[in-house]
Amino acid sequence: MEQRTVDGAVAKAFVYSGVALVASLLVSQGWLMGFIPPPSPALSPEALAAIFIERKMGIRLGTLIQCICYTFWLTWGMSITFYMRRMERGVPVLTYASIANIGGGYVFFLLMPITWAALAFRPEQIDPAMLQVLNDLVWFIFILSWPPFALFMIFIALAIFRDHNVPTVFPRWVAFFNLWCAVLIVPAGLIEFFKTGPFAYDGLISFWFIYIVFFGWILVMSAVTLRAIATDRKMNAVPSRAAPHLTGQASPT
Amino acid sequence: MSGAVRPDTTRAGFAGHVPGEAGIWLFIAGDMVLFSVLFAVFLTHRAEAPDLFGAGRAALDPRLGLVNTLLMLTSSWFVATGVAAARRRRPRIPAACFAAALACGAGFAGVKYLEYSAKFTAGLTPMTDDFFMFYFVYTGIHMIHVVIGMGVLYGLIAYLRGRDIAVVNLQHLETGASFWHLVDLLWIVLFALLYLVA
Amino acid sequence: MRSLFLSRLTAIWLLLALVTIGSWVVGHGPGLVDHRLAGVVALVIAMVKVRFVILDFMEIRHAPLWLRLAGEVWCAGLAIGLTTLFLIG
Numbered sequence: 001m002e003q004r005t006v007d008g009a010v011a012k013a014f015v016y017s018g019v020a021l022v023a024s025l026l027v028s029q030g031w032l033m034g035f036i037p038p039p040s041p042a043l044s045p046e047a048l049a050a051i052f053i054e055r056k057m058g059i060r061l062g063t064l065i066q067c068i069c070y071t072f073w074l075t076w077g078m079s080i081t082f083y084m085r086r087m088e089r090g091v092p093v094l095t096y097a098s099i100a101n102i103g104g105g106y107v108f109f110l111l112m113p114i115t116w117a118a119l120a121f122r123p124e125q126i127d128p129a130m131l132q133v134l135n136d137l138v139w140f141i142f143i144l145s146w147p148p149f150a151l152f153m154i155f156i157a158l159a160i161f162r163d164h165n166v167p168t169v170f171p172r173w174v175a176f177f178n179l180w181c182a183v184l185i186v187p188a189g190l191i192e193f194f195k196t197g198p199f200a201y202d203g204l205i206s207f208w209f210i211y212i213v214f215f216g217w218i219l220v221m222s223a224v225t226l227r228a229i230a231t232d233r234k235m236n237a238v239p240s241r242a243a244p245h246l247t248g249q250a251s252p253t
Numbered sequence: 254m255s256g257a258v259r260p261d262t263t264r265a266g267f268a269g270h271v272p273g274e275a276g277i278w279l280f281i282a283g284d285m286v287l288f289s290v291l292f293a294v295f296l297t298h299r300a301e302a303p304d305l306f307g308a309g310r311a312a313l314d315p316r317l318g319l320v321n322t323l324l325m326l327t328s329s330w331f332v333a334t335g336v337a338a339a340r341r342r343r344p345r346i347p348a349a350c351f352a353a354a355l356a357c358g359a360g361f362a363g364v365k366y367l368e369y370s371a372k373f374t375a376g377l378t379p380m381t382d383d384f385f386m387f388y389f390v391y392t393g394i395h396m397i398h399v400v401i402g403m404g405v406l407y408g409l410i411a412y413l414r415g416r417d418i419a420v421v422n423l424q425h426l427e428t429g430a431s432f433w434h435l436v437d438l439l440w441i442v443l444f445a446l447l448y449l450v451a
Numbered sequence: 452m453r454s455l456f457l458s459r460l461t462a463i464w465l466l467l468a469l470v471t472i473g474s475w476v477v478g479h480g481p482g483l484v485d486h487r488l489a490g491v492v493a494l495v496i497a498m499v500k501v502r503f504v505i506l507d508f509m510e511i512r513h514a515p516l517w518l519r520l521a522g523e524v525w526c527a528g529l530a531i532g533l534t535t536l537f538l539i540g
Contacts, residue, residue, distance in 0.1 A: 176276035180283040272510040300540025330464035333508045438504040445497035450490045
């Protein structure tokens with residue numbers, strides 16, 4: 001049976017790219033742009049335009065950083081998919097689906113900074129009403145695009161539940177954690193209906209809770225994947241052939 | 254660990270036993286955190302507009318809330334009894350209990366449908382005011398849990414089909430049952446907040 | 452069969468159903484005149500019911516200490532938190 005070893009150094013770099021993504025979010029959206037929390041959707045177009053005019057340099061810098069670091073969604077997502085491949089037997093359906101999903105996911109990520117950058121390009125000349133619609137669009141792209149990300153979480157959970165390795169590549173609690181996150185980001189859909197309150201896109205549930213869950217999920221999955229990489233290295237250090245769990249056979253221990 | 258061989262016990266569980274898979278407790282704890290936040294947010298907003306929330310509560314049909322609470326409690330009892338029956342190797346009874354719980358869940362969904370449609374007919378929507386925003390969103394999020402829970406119960410019934418109870422992994426049954434009880438207990442608090450307290 | 456259904460679980464289910472109807476009467480029937488008291492009673496009754504569901508239906512009563520403690524602390528914390536938020540409102 002073909003060995004499914006993962007290049008630990010590359011995998012590790014991929015994992016840390018996800019950590020960089022989260023860090024870049026705090027630096028760019030939080031510090032440079034001042035959009036954590038977002039400007040209220042109930043703000044008047046003129047007040048919103050004033051924010052963009054005043055912060056245009058911060059927004060330009062921030063979106064540049066985001067364009068670079070949000071691309072890491074692709075590399076980070078793949079670091080998990082390497083290990084999903086090892087969990088699956090036969091045609092790796094969940095792995096294929098995840099690869100397609102991740103490829104689509106980073107488009108959402110990049111559309112955000114690109115749209116913001118366009119708004120900060122000549123904010124003085126844009127009709128405030130149009131600026132408002134496009135700014136809404138950025139938050140809608142980010143928060144309303146929850147379904148494919150929830151699907152990825154469900155794929156991870158399914159792969160762990162069906163993992164044939166002994167011991168499993170990821171601990172089984174990770175599956176339940178992913179299901180929980182998938183359920184938790186469902187209220188994101190509510191931002192369509194409210195301009196104020198906890199379910200508006202600057203609200204306690206639809207912004208704070210969902211952001212913390214989603215980016216917390218990235219950090220937790222990074223830690224779990226790093227542990228799987230470390231386990232690999234220990235297994236490979238053993239001189240006797242490849243570690244049994246790498247070839248998909250049950251471990252004797 | 255295999256749950257297939259267990260001492261016969263009429264009591265619910267026994268000393269030092271974690272019901273179900275450990276991971277489900279992470280999920281349950283996580284969901285309890287979310288709902289604790291939701292409950293607190295509701296009461297905080299209620300404090301700002303007690304009259305509006307009082308009027309909203311008065312517009313709800315308390316009888317439907319009561320029926321749904323009793324349906325949830327009964328379904329939970331069926332599920333717990335089903336697990337107890339499986340532990341005593343009673344054939345057929347566990348699946349019948351889960352099916353009865355599933356029927357209670359369907360009844361709950363039916364009552365919710367009646368309730369929602371009556372509200373919409375009366376022109377009450379999530380956009381009406383803060384109370385109805387919370388009412389629809391919270392009961393909606395709970396309804397998602399009910400639907401997932403019904404899928405879990407159906408999964409348990411399918412798992413029991415064609416299997417002798419002696420080889421059934423009781424841990425799987427406990428995992429699914431724990432999720433259904435979570436759906437029940439979240440509704441108990443929601444019922445108190447929306448129908449009794451507001 | 453009889454021993455299965457004449458169980459502690461059934462007793463708890465009956466108790467919870469009766470308490471539910473009782474708290475409904477407190478909230479809607481003749482009940483208590485004082486709204487604040489009625490609200491607190493309804494919240495506390497709900498949390499007592501939740502505790503029974505956690506301990507007996509979820510079978511946490513005999514679980515390892517960490518799990519039992521987590522359940523109890525959550526129940527008590529939520530009861531205190533919700534009652535406080537209700538009263539200051």
